[in-house]
Amino acid sequence: MDSNNLGLPVGTTLDRFIKRKQDDFPYATGELSQLLRDIALAGKIINREISRSGLLGIGGAFGATNVQGEEQQKLDVIADIRFTRALRNGGEVCAIISEEEEKIIDLGNHSGRYVVAMDPLDGSSNIDVNVSIGTIFSVFRRISPVGGPITEEDVLQKGTEQVAAGYILYGSSTMLVYTTGHGVNGFTYEPSLGEFFLSHQNITTPKDGKIFSINEGSWDLFDQPIRDYVQECKECQFSGRYIGSLVADFHRNLLKGGIYIYPRSTKSPKGKLRLMYECNALAFIVEQAGGMATDGHRRILEVEPTELHQRVPLFIGSPKMVEKAMEFVRNDAISKGKKTQMKTA
Ligand code: P6P
Numbered sequence: 001m002d003s004n005n006l007g008l009p010v011g012t013t014l015d016r017f018i019k020r021k022q023d024d025f026p027y028a029t030g031e032l033s034q035l036l037r038d039i040a041l042a043g044k045i046i047n048r049e050i051s052r053s054g055l056l057g058i059g060g061a062f063g064a065t066n067v068q069g070e071e072q073q074k075l076d077v078i079a080d081i082r083f084t085r086a087l088r089n090g091g092e093v094c095a096i097i098s099e100e101e102e103k104i105i106d107l108g109n110h111s112g113r114y115v116v117a118m119d120p121l122d123g124s125s126n127i128d129v130n131v132s133i134g135t136i137f138s139v140f141r142r143i144s145p146v147g148g149p150i151t152e153e154d155v156l157q158k159g160t161e162q163v164a165a166g167y168i169l170y171g172s173s174t175m176l177v178y179t180t181g182h183g184v185n186g187f188t189y190e191p192s193l194g195e196f197f198l199s200h201q202n203i204t205t206p207k208d209g210k211i212f213s214i215n216e217g218s219w220d221l222f223d224q225p226i227r228d229y230v231q232e233c234k235e236c237q238f239s240g241r242y243i244g245s246l247v248a249d250f251h252r253n254l255l256k257g258g259i260y261i262y263p264r265s266t267k268s269p270k271g272k273l274r275l276m277y278e279c280n281a282l283a284f285i286v287e288q289a290g291g292m293a294t295d296g297h298r299r300i301l302e303v304e305p306t307e308l309h310q311r312v313p314l315f316i317g318s319p320k321m322v323e324k325a326m327e328f329v330r331n332d333a334i335s336k337g338k339k340t341q342m343k344t345a
Contacts, residue, residue, distance in 0.1 A: 014040055014176065014187045014196035021180070031092045032139070032164060032180070035114055038090035039137060040176055040196055042083045043168040046120075046135065047189060049078060050127065050170045059128045067102040067309060068274075075127050076100055079120035079135065087116055094142055095150040097308050099277055104308065106150050114163070115140050115154050117277040123245030132171035134247025138281040139164040155308065159280035159301035167247045167281065177203070177251065179288040200255075205291040208320040209257025210238045213249040221265035225332035229261075229325045246273065250282050250316065254289060259321035263296065264313045271295075271313035275305055279314050292319040296329045 012020075018033045053059040053075060062072040080100040087093040087107060094112035096105040099119045116139055123133040140161055142154045166178025174189040176196050186200030212233040219227065233240075241258070243249060249260050264271050273279050283293030283300035293300040293316040303312055315322050 010193075010197065012198040014198070017185065017187070017198050021182070031113055034090055035087070035092040035116075035139060036164065036166075036178065038086045038092070039083070039116075039166070039168075042079075042086035043135060043174070043176060044189065044194060045082050045086075046075075046079050046168070047170055047174045047191070049082075050075060050133070053127060066100050068099065071125075072100065073121070073124040073127055076121050076124045079124075083118055083120050083135070083137075095154055097155050097276055099274060099309075102308075104150060104152065104155055110147050110149075113142055113146060115142050115150075117155065117280070119274070119277045122247055122278065126243070126245050131243055131245060132169060132248035133245050134170060134251075135168040136247060136278055136281045137166055138162050138277060138284070155276070156305040158304060159275075159283055159299075162280060162284050162301075165281035165284040167251070167285070169247050169251050171248060171251075175199070175251070177254075177285065179285050181284075181288065184285055184289045203254065203289050205254050205286060205289040206257030206318055207290070209253065209259065209318040210236070211241050211253055211256060211258030212238050212321070213240070213242045213253060213258060213260040214262070215242055215244075216240070218265055218267065221267045222263060223265070223329075223332070225328040226261065226263045226325075228332075229328040232324075232328075246278060246282070250286075253317045254286065254291070257318045257321075259315065259317035259325060261316075261325060262314045268311065270311040272311060273314050275300070275303055275310045275312045276308060279303075279312055279316075282314075282316055286316055290319070291317055292322040294322060294326060296326060 018036055022033045058074045062074045062077050064072050066072050080098055091109050092112050093114050093116050094109045095115045097117045119136040122136055126133055140157045141163055144151045144154050164180045169175045175186050177186040184203040187196035188199035189196050253260055262271050262273050279300050286293050295312045296315055315325050
């Protein structure tokens with residue numbers, strides 16, 4: 001670099017990075033690369049709409065609820081339409097499952113070799129108050145024969161079967177972070193050029209951390225081991241950080257170290273977050289970055305899906321913190337087991 005900083009390199013674009021990585025796979029046919037480009041394109045469009053939602057009158061509630069019974073925001077619906085259209089037009093994806101759609105969406109691309117599970121806009125209740133929100137996506141190879149009808153087996157696959165996963169964080173800057181199973185890389189969007197540029201290469205998460213993310217407003221609904229673990233975090237003077245947008249909380253903890261917990265509770269006996277289009281993707285990413293993701297007992301990626309919108313508890317982040325939280329859950333189960341034995345003895 002010369003002393004006047006003239007001619008600074010602009011860096012590696014997402015397209016060039018994907019092409020370079022594709023060249024690393026001799027049998028890659030470019031279809032997955034094209035799929036990732038399609039997702040990035042939809043992300044650019046959504047980014048533009050989010051950043052101007054207050055001006056375009058597309059903030060606020062849509063006036064309907066989704067299959068989860070959650071009030072849809074206008075941008076939830078817009079994001080669902082944008083991603084579905086981009087993936088349909090790209091041709092590589094034959095089917096989608098989405099937080100915003102009750103059933104499997106058959107895109108009509110029966111020659112498509114991939115299926116996508118997505119949360120088009122997670123944390124959308126934060127849109128109107130200008131808090132970061134995100135898109136989460138998982139990519140699987142279809143199981144049914146190419147050219148034939150889509151089956152539920154195509155979309156209900158374990159997290160270990162993902163071929164790619166990522167998120168787009170619409171925050172102070174807009175970032176796309178993804179993995180294809182060979183590490184995690186982050187790209188920052190430059191709106192003036194309309195390009196994502198490589199900004200966070202080979203992301204690895206700290207093995208331990210001092211940040212815990214959980215909604216303490218649900219304290220009375222938590223099981224005792226969760227309360228005990230949170231209490232220990234406080235006694236260690238860890239920082240509580242929870243902004244109600246999973247992607248934003250996850251991304252901060254990924255880079256700085258920390259744990260995000262959405263546990264089961266008396267109100268949400270299976271937790272709130274969805275396996276197929278929230279937890280699996282982030283679990284794949286965090287494991288690729290050296291972190292850990294469980295439901296409190298086992299790897300998220302090993303959870304066998306039984307329904308499209310299945311919920312699971314989520315403990316995700318720095319491995320030492322996740323292991324510690326699981327130790328509290330395990331010890332509680334052991335002590336309960338011993339008490340039961342004593343009662344029946
Ligand atoms: P609660 C947003 O609805 C979301 O799915 C995540 O983005 C977020 O972390 C969580 O739910 C917030 O849920 O129950 O704490 O408001």
